[in-house]
Amino acid sequence: MTDLPGAGVSAPVSSSPVAQLSLRRNIVYAMVGRGYYAITQFLIIAITARLGSVSDVGALTLATALVTPLFFFTSMGAKTVMTVDDFDRFTRADYVGLRFAGGLIALVASMLTVALIYPDRGWLVIASVAGVALVRFFGAQAALNQAIFQRAERLDYVAASIFTRATAGLAAFALAFWWSRDLPLALFCEAALWFASYWLVDTRLLARLGMEIPLAILRQTTLRRIWALTLWVLPMGFALWLMRAVGSIPPVMLEHYAGLGAVGLFGALAYAHTLMSMVSNAMAGAAAARLRRCAREGRMAAFQSLTRKMMLFSGGLGLGALAVAWVIGAPLLGLVFGPDYADRELFTVIVGASGLALVAATLNTAITALHAFGWRVAVAGASFLAGLAVALALVPTHGALGGGVAFLASSAVSLVMSWGACRLLISRAKRV
Template sequence: MVFAVTQFAILILVARLGTPQDVGALTLASAIVTPLFFLTSMGMRDAHSVDDLVSYSRADYVALRLAGGSFALLATAAIALGLYGQDGFLVYGSAIALALVKFSGAQMALNHGMFQRAERLDFTAISNAMRGGMGLAAFGLVFWYTRALPLALLCEALAWVASYVLVDRPLLGRIGARTSWAELSRAQARTVLRLAYWILPLGLSGWCLRAALAAPPLILERHAGLAAVGLFGVLAYGHSAMLMVANSLGGAVAPRLRKYYRNGRRAPFLRTVGLMSLVCGGFGAGMVAVAWLAGDPLLELVFGVDYRRGDLLTIVIFASALSVTSAPLVAAMNAGQAFRKRLLVTASGLAAAAVVSVLLIPSYGIAGAAWSMVALTATHATLYAALFVFVLRAMPPPLPKDAPDASEGR
């Protein structure tokens, strides 16, 4: 939640100190960069936290993480220059700088999977709070003095690298999970590629999810311009912030769910998923009530009168509430290592969001973009609920009382 607040503060700074075009450039940059990094990160944080580490080692994950992040950096530069090279430095410069931020974030996300695996969620909290705070300080100071969005993002990336070195590495050392260059050099390409193939459905699933969220602003920019994208980006950040909270809750409980699932402990597995669903559902309902009752004054207070669209915010937060409520089901599917079933869900959501965006945005503008998010999350929630039954049926039988737990691996 602290990290979500720092990212929200960056958006406020851009909206207050910059122009709607700056907010639009940041939104477009995110639409280009985020799906690529979700694809190349391949959900490694989730996979590592539920992997028994019998077939793959921690060094294999780190090697794959570095290779995937490097590819995403190069792909971002090519796509940004190809699509927006003629539109000025603001958009493509911001995209490349944001890719450097995401590259650092991808390395830290895997660290969080290691912390979650050790059930040291306090370490995850420290890491998130420090990188968010250091990144906000660097971005805010530079943007305050220069009003140059690409430069401010570049400085945020440098702050995240500093946080990785000064905070994450010592914490990894405390749980014995620091990977040395010697270990990394011994990682075999064949094993890393096999790991990539195993978790590729998670990467494709993440890409489908972020591509579905990227489709509305990309289509909106063609029909309504960069300023409209900026307004939609402000409204849609509420969705991103709620997803951060939901993903944190799901990631926190995933290693424990994996233990229950692996050992056939159906009752605690169901109880944990049920309680998490109630917590997430209550959180989502509360946020919808806030958006409905106080959306207009809150948007005006935080971003300014140009962003006063509480009606659209309510639609976006309703979509977010559906996504948050289904987050424990995603954690349960990860615990069952049902990665290909997740891909089916997110691919269906991408199709739904794309169709609704193409049909509604040309006529209804930002409202059409907001309803495309409802189509996306409603599709996800429905399919996750249906597929949860299949995952539950595939749970192995309970272990005998005197049997040891499965290997914790390397």
């Protein structure tokens, strides 16, 4: 693709007056921020399980399973691609426009989806979908700001943004749910506080980098440029949709075959994957810009070394979590969620699958840094098909455990495919 007119409207973040941090400090800040966010989202699940019913947890899990893939698709991986973009074709304004327009489309698509698929599920499911969609919309806008902070190699700004938003959202959800026992109302309150923290904190952090606030920068782009960016990153958007859809297969099928109670059990235990992936992805996000710089400069030995270190960290995290799940999984689940959730076998399968997925995600970060978006689609597509096939075979007869095995199968395929793709791409890059 040739350079488009106006590509120099928004200067790269590296020209900001704020000094960069070292990679080690950035990784620490990223892990602290994402780890804290994971804890707050885990507490939302725990609060819902303790103060509400298994059906409440099921409704929250089902809503998340429906909404999240839509937002991942319509965002087109804007955050991920922007972090590794050389800014020689598109500008920050183009990415902001894509993320904002995509968020609005995902909001509408979420409500249409629940209206078409679950018209008879009542207020709990429909309103929960609306609440989760609003939370995801404001989160999507904040995520693009975090990409700007990552490009500037200021992950302390990312941590500050996450800490404020996660704390405010958790407090709003907990107070509203404790007072009303109404899940949709609690989600709407969480969304309102996410918007407030986005406006009050992120805009000030952007100002420190010499950036305009997101709504103001929209005047620097056009629909033509946003569409051109959309076509470029479409493979990444499709890959991310497939990747998130893999996690949505078990809840959607469980709701059909076993009801919201089974969805609630699976969703509570599957949040272990969310906790683990947020910590691992924080490290990958902090290193993404550095990986792209190595690839652009032809320093493939450094590229391989950093990728290998991330893989070892993710693999170690997965093995440690697997040991915890097997040894003390049942009492831990009973303590946190209640006796209805103390299923060690299912928990161990989910955590084992998550460990494989973490290593695969690290390799996918390397593939993205090499701008091989087509390979991301191939990996995600194979993983999706594997998960779908196993879920169709096992969920009707084995319930939640069948869903866990489907997640394990998709994670294994993703790891094998991403490892092969990464080796091939690095080998090609060395020959150039």
